[in-house]
Amino acid sequence: MDNGWQKSATAWIANLGEQGDFGRRYVLDAVMLSRATARVFKKALDVGCGEGRFCRMLKRHGVDATGVDPTPALLESARIRDADGTYIEARAERLPFDDRSFDLVVSYLSLIDIPDIQAAIAEMVRVLNPNGSLLIANLNSFNTSSAEVGWIKDNTGKRLYYPVDNYLQERSMWIDYRGIRILNHHRPMSIYMRTLLDLGLRLVYFDEPSPSTDAPSTKAEDYRRAPWFHVMEWIKPE
DSSP states (O other): OOOSHHHHHHHHHHHHTTTOOHIIIIIIHHHHHHHHHHSOOSEEEEETOTTSHHHHHHHHTTOEEEEEESOHHHHHHHHHHOTTSEEEEOOTTSOOSOTTOEEEEEEESOGGGOSOHHHHHHHHHHTEEEEEEEEEEEEOHHHHTTTTTOOEEOTTOOEEEOOOOSTTOOEEEEEEETTEEEEEEEOOHHHHHHHHHHTTOEEEEEEOOOOOTTSOHHHHHHHHHSOOEEEEEEEOOO
């Protein structure tokens, strides 16, 4: 099934850059790196690594990071930028690794791209060592419930509010912005939580981070007005 990522790869890489888009650079990076370096992780797997940006960040902090992604064009960019890195073409629903291969498994804004979330999360847990961490950054389900609509504006273009609608209806939708057209999946938060809990994981961290103080003020206000992201860390029991 075409999810748009191969055709959108060039525009995605251009939009993201090395510093990341607004959400990564000013909202998520600091939290994700803080959790990824709070414990001593030797081997990490980034599921849905894209062009490899977070793998490179982990490596700069001394973590041996492997990236997997199903999009050849993104992996090509990752390998060019990190010639010594390990980037493998694979789907999250079928990871090509043995059980208990990694201390840390990361899903950095990739769950919304995965069709079979139950299979994917089960695979992430399978390749995780006991007492290892599954670190997730995801779009808030309140956000994805109306992602195809976006902000409601008045006739001058002023943003009035961000709607929540059809929240409990799990579905896929095409998202278009800045030359990128990709297929995303909306799921109520309960689906993610039940899947993680049913696998026996223990939640040790949860946050809905707001933009950092150095973020451009106009855009930062939008991220403070409407729920955008959440970060979770789950530990696999021994």
